[in-house]
Amino acid sequence: MFSNKYKITKYLIPAFLVVLYVTYAGLKLANAQHEVHTDSTSVVASTEISATAHGEASHEAAAEEHKAEKVDAGKLIMEHIADAYDWHIATIGHTPISIPLPLIIKDDNGLHVFLSSKFHHGHEAYEDYELKEGKLVNTTGAEFLDLSITKNVFAMFVAVIVLLIVMLSIAGSYKSNALRAPKGIQSFVEPLIIFIRDEVAKPSIGKQYNRFMPFLLTIFFFIFINNMFGLIPIFPGGANVTGNIAVTMVLAAFTFVITMINGNKNYWAHIFMPPGVPGWLLPLMIPIEIIGVLNKPIVLTIRLFANITAGHIIILGFFSLIFIFAEMNTGLGFGVSAFSVAFTTFMSFLELLVAFLQAYVFTLLSAIYFGSAVEEHHHEEHH
Amino acid sequence: MQLVTPGIGLIFWMTITFSIVLFLLSKFAWKPILNSIKEREDSINNALSAADDARKAMDALKSDNQKLLNEARAERDRMLKEASEMKDQIIAKATKDAKDVGDKLITSAKEAIEKEKLNALNELKTQVAVLSVDMAEKILRKKMEDRSQQESFVNDNLKSITLN
Numbered sequence: 085m086f087s088n089k090y091k092i093t094k095y096l097i098p099a100f101l102v103v104l105y106v107t108y109a110g111l112k113l114a115n116a117q118h119e120v121h122t123d124s125t126s127v128v129a130s131t132e133i134s135a136t137a138h139g140e141a142s143h144e145a146a147a148e149e150h151k152a153e154k155v156d157a158g159k160l161i162m163e164h165i166a167d168a169y170d171w172h173i174a175t176i177g178h179t180p181i182s183i184p185l186p187l188i189i190k191d192d193n194g195l196h197v198f199l200s201s202k203f204h205h206g207h208e209a210y211e212d213y214e215l216k217e218g219k220l221v222n223t224t225g226a227e228f229l230d231l232s233i234t235k236n237v238f239a240m241f242v243a244v245i246v247l248l249i250v251m252l253s254i255a256g257s258y259k260s261n262a263l264r265a266p267k268g269i270q271s272f273v274e275p276l277i278i279f280i281r282d283e284v285a286k287p288s289i290g291k292q293y294n295r296f297m298p299f300l301l302t303i304f305f306f307i308f309i310n311n312m313f314g315l316i317p318i319f320p321g322g323a324n325v326t327g328n329i330a331v332t333m334v335l336a337a338f339t340f341v342i343t344m345i346n347g348n349k350n351y352w353a354h355i356f357m358p359p360g361v362p363g364w365l366l367p368l369m370i371p372i373e374i375i376g377v378l379n380k381p382i383v384l385t386i387r388l389f390a391n392i393t394a395g396h397i398i399i400l401g402f403f404s405l406i407f408i409f410a411e412m413n414t415g416l417g418f419g420v421s422a423f424s425v426a427f428t429t430f431m432s433f434l435e436l437l438v439a440f441l442q443a444y445v446f447t448l449l450s451a452i453y454f455g456s457a458v459e460e461h462h463h464e465e466h467h
Numbered sequence: 468m469q470l471v472t473p474g475i476g477l478i479f480w481m482t483i484t485f486s487i488v489l490f491l492l493s494k495f496a497w498k499p500i501l502n503s504i505k506e507r508e509d510s511i512n513n514a515l516s517a518a519d520d521a522r523k524a525m526d527a528l529k530s531d532n533q534k535l536l537n538e539a540r541a542e543r544d545r546m547l548k549e550a551s552e553m554k555d556q557i558i559a560k561a562t563k564d565a566k567d568v569g570d571k572l573i574t575s576a577k578e579a580i581e582k583e584k585l586n587a588l589n590e591l592k593t594q595v596a597v598l599s600v601d602m603a604e605k606i607l608r609k610k611m612e613d614r615s616q617q618e619s620f621v622n623d624n625l626k627s628i629t630l631n
Contacts, residue, residue: 234477237480299493329472334481
């Protein structure tokens with residue numbers, strides 16, 4: 085177990101540093117923008133812009149910005165990393181080109197299913213619904229359940245379909261190519277599968293690793309392929325699926341539920357009767373243990389979400405710099421673009437690493453939680 | 468704030484999709500893939516251990532052959548040594564026998580020679596005696612031709628007998 089702990093810390097430190105760095109860079113960027121806008125716009129507007137930069141944009145500020153056609157990096161970045169009801173590809177002049185996605189809304193009047201093109205890019209309301217700052221609202225203020233196929237859901241579908249096609253075809257070639265050396269894409273996937281089995285599952289879980297292998301492989305490849313698709317800048321990719329807290333939350337919830345289901349007597353005994361703890365400490369220890377258990381899925385959720393979102397933010401930030409500087413001076417914009425492209429290239433390579441690393445870390449931590457859930461007590465004679 | 472607020476729709480679709488993906492991949496992808504990998508690893512391991520066993524068997528066979536060869540060589544050496552010893556023995560025995568036979572022959576020859584010599588000597592003695600007697604007879608015959616002499620001789624002899 086010691087070696088595993090050592091492995092996590094080895095990857096946690098760089099991951100933490102990246103997050104720290106990205107946060108710092110993001111703040112710097114927001115401040116820089118703040119200053120830029122203070123020079124050109126009124127004090128009132130600038131405070132609103134800085135608010136947008138922190139992700140708390142108000143509708144009015146955005147509308148003002150739209151009219152003024154000023155570059156608002158914060159808004160641009162948030163639009164890219166947040167979920168949307170249509171898949172925006174480009175805006176030529178004033179005409180946005182986007183793929184409309186279906187909205188599925190359940191309210192007191194029944195089920196509403198329609199395409200997001202009915203909103204005309206947020207300019208019109210349809211069936212009591214309208215888009216305000218990319219957010220769906222009911223014009224009458226009634227409660228509703230939004231089950232729309234959003235950009236992230238659609239991107240996830242695309243990634244999942246690719247994943248299924250690849251993996252099922254590989255499974256087929258394993259059958260037809262039995263006992264032979266792997267060929268084609270099999271050769272790419274097999275080392276990853278063996279890596280998950282031999283370096284993640286076996287050392288973390290132990291004897292019962294086989295039971296958890298399908299789940300570990302699924303989360304690893306699911307996160308990995310979604311991370312990779314997120315790095316593709318145009319249509320089938322570019323969505324921030326694994327950088328969406330709902331997605332990471334569900335993934336972590338799966339890990340949590342599987343841990344809870346598989347927790348053996350020994351696991352629960354460690355939580356409710358920690359060995360070697362005096363009785364008077366139990367009222368303190370049990371809540372701490374419970375918080376520790378609940379903490380694990382939260383940590384998983386936030387780590388993946390923060391890492392992937394941070395990567396998207398920094399790349400978009402570098403691109404925004406081009407337009408911020410171009411606004412001041414066209415030549416300066418061209419000058420900065422060289423620097424931005426160079427840094428974005430570097431960041432993209434880093435993101436390729438992070439895409440793999442985060443999938444690996446998520447899988448490894450899940451495996452370790454499963455391992456702690458099924459670990460047998462060493463003094464136990466019978467099992 | 469929007470960024471860290473999970474959307475209910477996304478949670479819903481994510482849960483459904485992920486469950487389906489988990490089910491499909493577990494049943495139709497991971498199970499056959501993991502089984503195939505395991506099978507292949509086992510077959511490779513088996514093949515390797517079989518090769519190892521074969522090599523060991525061959526080594527054993529080789530060492531057996533060597534042993535047999537060594538034994539055969541030792542046997543040959545032993546036989547050669549025995550043969551040479553036997554040869555030496557035979558030669559020694561033959562030499563001894565020949566010597567014995569020669570010695571015996573020489574002894575018997577010597578004995579025969581001795582015997583012949585004795586016989587010859589005896590014959591010579593007899594001849595000498597005969598000749599001496601003949602000579603003495605002749606001499607006596609000559610000396611006793613006249614009567615006087617015969618009487619004197621008989622008297623002489625009678626005298627000596629009387630004395631006795």
